[in-house]
Amino acid sequence: xxxxxxNNLSDDKKQKIFDAAVKEFSAKRFSEASINQIVKTxxxxxxxxxxxxxxxxxIYRYMFERIGKEKREIALHSENxxxxxxxxxxxxxxxxxxxxWAQHHPEYLRISxxxxxxDSEFVxxxxxxxxxxxxxFIERDKERGLIKRETDSYLVAEMVYALxxxxxxxxxxxxxxxxxxxxxxxxxxxxxxxx
Numbered sequence: 001x002x003x004x005x006x007n008n009l010s011d012d013k014k015q016k017i018f019d020a021a022v023k024e025f026s027a028k029r030f031s032e033a034s035i036n037q038i039v040k041t042x043x044x045x046x047x048x049x050x051x052x053x054x055x056x057x058x059i060y061r062y063m064f065e066r067i068g069k070e071k072r073e074i075a076l077h078s079e080n081x082x083x084x085x086x087x088x089x090x091x092x093x094x095x096x097x098x099x100x101w102a103q104h105h106p107e108y109l110r111i112s113x114x115x116x117x118x119d120s121e122f123v124x125x126x127x128x129x130x131x132x133x134x135x136x137f138i139e140r141d142k143e144r145g146l147i148k149r150e151t152d153s154y155l156v157a158e159m160v161y162a163l164x165x166x167x168x169x170x171x172x173x174x175x176x177x178x179x180x181x182x183x184x185x186x187x188x189x190x191x192x193x194x195x
Contacts, residue, residue, distance in 0.1 A: 002062050006052035017042045017052065021063045026107035029118040030060055057122050064126060067108055074101050086146050087137040088160075088186045095164055095182060099175055102168070109172070116165070131157040151193045159189055 006014065020042035024033045035056050039046050053059045075081060075094035083090070102109060115123055134157035141147045147156075163185040171178035 001058065001065070002052055003054075009052070017044065017059075018063060018066060021059050022067075022107050022111070025060060025063060025114065026110040029114045029120075030056070030123050031118055031120045033060075035059075060122070061126070063111075067105075067111070068130075071098050071101065074098050086144075086190075087134070087141050088190045090137060091134075091160055091164070092179075092183060092186055095168075096179060099178065103172065109168075112165070113169075131161060134160060147193050156189065156193060160186070163189070 006017075009017075017038075020038045023041055024038045028034075033056065035049060036046070038059065039049050042049075049059075053062070075097045077097075081090060081093045081097065085093070115127060118124075131154065135153045138147060138151070138153040138156055142149055142151065142153070164182060167178055167181045167185065171181060
């Protein structure tokens with residue numbers, strides 16, 4: 001994550017660096033992206049970059065967390081999300097809530113696409129951390145008796161993630177079709193593992 005020197009920068013300068021990172025990581029896989037290009041786009045000296053971040057992983061993690069926080073805030077402020085609902089309902093409603101946000105940020109979608117095809121150890125771990133959030137809800141629902149105890153929580157998390165991802169890519173411009181396909185897929189998974 002950013003060093004204190006980055007946190008002390010003006011909001012405008014922080015935004016410029018964030019935007020430069022988004023531009024680079026939405027154009028290339030993490031493993032192919034260049035700090036030199038981020039520095040050039042942000043119009044900062046290379047030495048300053050290392051005063052703000054340890055390395056490329058550090059700025060990527062910062063960007064990833066900031067985008068994720070923005071997405072979670074939109075989902076959490078949706079009137080339709082009941083945090084006591086089951087895992088499947090939360091997934092469906094939070095995806096609905098963030099659909100338009102995703103359409104207005106095509107660069108975030110491209111970053112996600114590059115994450116999916118990047119096999120670097122660093123990106124693989126980040127993807128796993130995303131699945132962990134799903135697993136927590138699945139485990140909670142097992143405890144509540146909503147999901148069969150023998151269910152492989154990680155496999156279900158991966159299945160739901162893949163469903164959201166694939167349908168989102170196919171129907172990014174058709175919200176109704178996307179939500180219908182997502183709802184149908186979630187219903188099939190829920191029926192298979194629900195009690």
